[in-house]
Amino acid sequence: xxxxxxxxxxxxxxxxxxxxxxxxxxxxxxxxxxxxxxxxxxxxxxxxxxxxxxxxxxxxxxxxxxxxxxxxxxxxxxxxxxxxxxxxxxxxxxxxxxxxxxxxxxxxxxxxxxxxxxxxxxxxxxxxxxxxxxxxxxxxxxxxxxxxxxxxxxxxxxxxxxxxxxxxxxxxxxxxxxxxxxxxxxxxxxxxxxxxxxxxxxxxxxxxxxxxxxxxxxxxxxxxxxxxxxxxxxxxxxxxxxxxxxxxxxxxxxxxxxxxxxxxxxxxxxxxxxxxxxxxxxxxxxxxxxxxxxxxxxxxxxxxxxxxxxxxxxxxxxxxxxxxxxxxxxxxxxxxxxxxxxxxxxxxxxxxxxxxxxxxxxxxxxxxxxxxxxxxxxxxxxxxxxxxxxxxxxxxxxxxxxxxxxxxxxxxxxxxxxxxxxxxxxxxxxxxxxxxxxxxxxxxxxxxxxxx
Amino acid sequence: xxxxxxxxxxxxxxxxxxxxxxxxxxxxxxxxxxxxxxxxxxxxxxxxxxxxxxxxxxxxxxxxxxxxxxxxxxxxxxxxxxxxxxxxxxxxxxxxxxx
Numbered sequence: 406x407x408x409x410x411x412x413x414x415x416x417x418x419x420x421x422x423x424x425x426x427x428x429x430x431x432x433x434x435x436x437x438x439x440x441x442x443x444x445x446x447x448x449x450x451x452x453x454x455x456x457x458x459x460x461x462x463x464x465x466x467x468x469x470x471x472x473x474x475x476x477x478x479x480x481x482x483x484x485x486x487x488x489x490x491x492x493x494x495x496x497x498x499x500x501x502x503x504x505x506x507x508x509x510x511x512x513x514x515x516x517x518x519x520x521x522x523x524x525x526x527x528x529x530x531x532x533x534x535x536x537x538x539x540x541x542x543x544x545x546x547x548x549x550x551x552x553x554x555x556x557x558x559x560x561x562x563x564x565x566x567x568x569x570x571x572x573x574x575x576x577x578x579x580x581x582x583x584x585x586x587x588x589x590x591x592x593x594x595x596x597x598x599x600x601x602x603x604x605x606x607x608x609x610x611x612x613x614x615x616x617x618x619x620x621x622x623x624x625x626x627x628x629x630x631x632x633x634x635x636x637x638x639x640x641x642x643x644x645x646x647x648x649x650x651x652x653x654x655x656x657x658x659x660x661x662x663x664x665x666x667x668x669x670x671x672x673x674x675x676x677x678x679x680x681x682x683x684x685x686x687x688x689x690x691x692x693x694x695x696x697x698x699x700x701x702x703x704x705x706x707x708x709x710x711x712x713x714x715x716x717x718x719x720x721x722x723x724x725x726x727x728x729x730x731x732x733x734x735x736x737x738x739x740x741x742x743x744x745x746x747x748x749x750x751x752x753x754x755x756x757x758x759x760x761x762x763x764x765x766x767x768x769x770x771x772x773x774x775x776x777x778x779x780x781x782x783x784x785x786x787x788x789x790x791x792x793x794x795x796x797x798x799x800x801x802x803x804x805x806x807x808x809x810x811x812x813x814x815x816x817x818x819x820x821x822x823x824x825x826x827x828x829x830x831x832x833x834x835x836x837x838x839x840x841x842x843x844x845x846x847x848x849x850x851x852x853x854x855x856x857x
Numbered sequence: 858x859x860x861x862x863x864x865x866x867x868x869x870x871x872x873x874x875x876x877x878x879x880x881x882x883x884x885x886x887x888x889x890x891x892x893x894x895x896x897x898x899x900x901x902x903x904x905x906x907x908x909x910x911x912x913x914x915x916x917x918x919x920x921x922x923x924x925x926x927x928x929x930x931x932x933x934x935x936x937x938x939x940x941x942x943x944x945x946x947x948x949x950x951x952x953x954x955x956x
């Protein structure tokens with residue numbers, strides 16, 4: 406029999422520490438939706454998504470009521486669109502984005518991911534068309550998220566793609582200038598992208614995946630911080646143990662809800678993504694966990710070590726709690742979505758360079774960072790190149806989601822609202838990367854012996 | 858909602874009451890359960906971190922109402938008494954604390 410203390414702990418985690426299921430994401434294969442006629446292809450896409458996901462939101466809401474745990478988002482990920490769009494005889498892929506947007510709206514999900522291409526080694530004609538369509542697609546749709554994988558440890562870094570993405574990020578910001586460059590919040594550039602990630606904006610349904618699966622993403626920075634606060638002054642072993650235990654409990658929720666959702670929707674259960682995903686809400690911050698460990702501000706010396714401990718302990722606890730852990734699994738450090746990160750930037754404790762260092766030891770990367778509107782496409786491409794190089798060399802996923810906010814300068818704020826939050830515009834290095842970025846070609850895949 | 862009992866989730870729920878102690882809390886909650894033919898399996902109360910806490914394990918197997926209805930009734934009573942009253946399936950607690 407459960408003790409009253411255990412029951413109280415669960416309730417406290419949900420009611421006061423913002424423990425929630427961040428997302429139930431249905432992955433849907435669209436590989437059978439290709440057609441030479443773009444209109445027919447779009448219709449097939451719409452029909453398939455609305456058929457398979459028709460009950461997704463209702464099931465999510467039922468589970469939320471029964472378990473008494475919030476399920477914040479119900480979302481959909483689909484096959485990287487370039488893979489099927491290239492069967493269609495058309496020059497513009499924007500129409501596909503509209504089809505995804507309509508389908509997402511029809512089933513009531515807030516985001517649909519998979520306007521994506523995998524170009525880590527090179528481009529097909531379809532990949533090029535997809536990339537070209539990204540700025541317009543993100544400006545004209547509400548729910549569609551785009552992602553592009555530009556590097557892997559096995560293939561190296563496609564620097565042509567990196568340079569192109571620098572220009573696309575810039576154009577996407579300009580096309581959504583009236584909304585502070587909101588389009589860029591829906592665009593992620595990856596190295597070593599996972600195929601089963603349920604979190605937006607980088608979710609898609611990978612080519613090795615089944616017809617349709619349910620993946621869940623859990624989140625509970627508040628619960629972890631509370632556990633860390635309870636062991637103040639103890640040694641690192643005790644600290645790690647406290648985080649592992651909490652991560653275990655959080656992940657169990659994801660496993661339970663994911664399996665229940667999969668059963669009711671009659672599709673296989675995929676993975677639990679064991680992540681600490683912050684939200685702008687007070688107390689739901691990864692930065693505050695690091696501060697609770699004993700750092701005056703997130704970003705000061707010691708932050709990388711603190712984050713490494715946190716990330717590892719979360720994975721260890723999470724791996725114990727679920728048979729199938731996948732996706733991005735780790736601590737997220739998106740600036741705009743984390744009140745503690747925002748404060749650290751405002752106080753001058755956290756810089757772009759420190760964030761880059763921190764991404765070496767956590768998932769995922771430089772996330773939701775606002776840059777001055779004057780930042781050049783070359784500089785954005787160079788920031789992407791740096792970040793994917795970290796992923797490629799360290800055999801991990803890294804991602805970049807930058808917002809060069811039109812008309813904004815360092816010190817200004819970019820306001821997105823909701824889960825996307827608000828971001829202080831951060832300074833970049835003033836020196837040029839132009840000649841490096843424009844060399845063209847690929848950075849070769851790294852050697853895996855002689856590790857230093 | 859009603860099909861929930863036929864799938865993985867059992868019919869046992871946990872009713873939790875959090876807030877300031879006052880006369881008549883248990884009476885109010887158990888009255889709602891009795892009216893709906895919901896059997897109480899276990900009940901305990903204590904003060905945890907300055908919160909009056911009551912946990913009650915009940916079986917919805919022969920209930921006349923479903924969980925959503927019960928939650929609404931409990932929430933209404935909770936509002937009247939100035940307390941937070943929740944009803945959740947037992948699985949969420951069991952899954953979190955027992956391997």
